[in-house]
Amino acid sequence: MLTVAALLIGLSVRLLLSLPGVPDNLRTLFWNGGSLLNIFCFGLFIVGLGSGGAWMGALLRRLPLPWLLLPPLALAVSMIAYVCLFLSVTPESLHDLIGVPLVDQAARQAELKPLLDFLIPLQQVRPGVAKWLESAIRFAALYAPLPILVALFTVLISDALTLSAGTARRNLPLLICAGLLLVLCRSLVVDYAATDNLQELLAERTLVGLPGSVLIYAVIATLALNAVVLWAVLARLVNRWAGMLAVAILMAFCYWLLDASLAPAVEKYGATFRAMDFLMTGERRVPAANALRIVVGSTAQAVVLLVIALGIYTMLPARALFHRRSNA
Structure with a gap:
């Protein structure tokens, strides 16, 4: 099922990028215009937005010491996502997202200290490995919060639906560990950034x-929670109408949080524009109408929610909730 979904999503994205009016930087997203392998790997990346966190959540519920398992699981899911993206999109597209590795720039290597300075000696021996590893670490820090939060909410909501015993004692260390991981991810993304493409927005x-x-991490948390709620609706684990009402409320709240977290004025390329306008419409010169911004933002959020929720469902069908969980 994951394979078919990945292929269909990859083909759909390739078709969309071939339409007239698509910006050149998106049109050239894939290697060599997008071979079957490229679009399949990209489809796996998209499916993994939900299935990766759901897989983590399923393991965290079944295995003892979930707080100890969370970091390696988050790293594993992030690395799989990075490999899928690495095999599907061009290096320029990746660099737009995470920046050019600093280990490859002698003038900026000091910015790697203290968290990433172990890469400097490696760069002198294996420069290609050091460059790839830095990019992978930066991507993991950017990507990991979503599967971490999806896994966390999957565990919490699954426990609530199945009335599992001893969840408070078990889940408190998990919550603390997740919080510490999010702080670490933010530090790598913000304080040790290799590009200001994200921060300037x-x-x-x-x-x-x-x-x-x-x-912005509250935005990601709200999105993850909403995706898990939508999964519960799709899996018929909660009342359909109550669930959809919760989804609608969370969508509105997520949109407000996103708008609040973005800069009201960004000066770049000789223009001053709202970050929200740029994200929703790609427009820098002319302010977007409120109605257009809301429609585009709501549509984009609905698509992302559905993709994540379906990814969760492919990995965690309803019957998986009732597997006996570990109480360790």
Whole structure:
């Protein structure tokens, strides 16, 4: 099922990118225009947005010491996603996302300290390995929060639905571990960034007083929670109407959080524009109408939610909830 879904998604993305009006940087996303292997790997990456976290959640419920398993599982899922992306898109596309490795730039190697300075000696011996490893670490820090939060909410909601005993004692260390991992990921993405492509879109201070680089993780958490709720609806584990109402409320809240976390004015390429306008419409010169921004944002969020929820369902059908969980 995962294979078929990945292939269909990859073909759909390739078809969309071939339509007129698509920006050149998206049209050249895939290697050599997108071979069957490229689009299949990209499809696996998309499916993994939900299935990776669901797989983690299933293991965390069944195996003892879930807090100890969370870091290696998150790393494994992130590395699989990185390999899929590495085999499907061009290096330029990856660099737009995570930046050019600093280990390959002598003038900026000092910026790797103290978390990533172990790469500097490796670069002198195996420069290709060091460069790939830095890119993989940066991607993992950017990607891992989503599967971590999907796994966490899968565990919490599954425990609530099955009335599992002893969940508070078991899940508290898991929550603490997840929080520490998110802090580490944010540090690598923000404090040790190799590019400002993402940071420049985030607000320095938001309406709630937090930096946009912090509030954006609330956006990811809300998105992950909503995807798990939608999965519960699709799996008929909760009342359909109550579940869809919760999904709609969370979608509105997620949109508000995203708007609040993004910069109201970004100066780049000789233009000043709202980060939200740029993300929703790609427009830098002309402000987008509120209605257009809301429609595009809601549609994009609905598609992402459905993709993640279906990914969860392919990996964690309803019957898997009722497998006996470990109480360790």
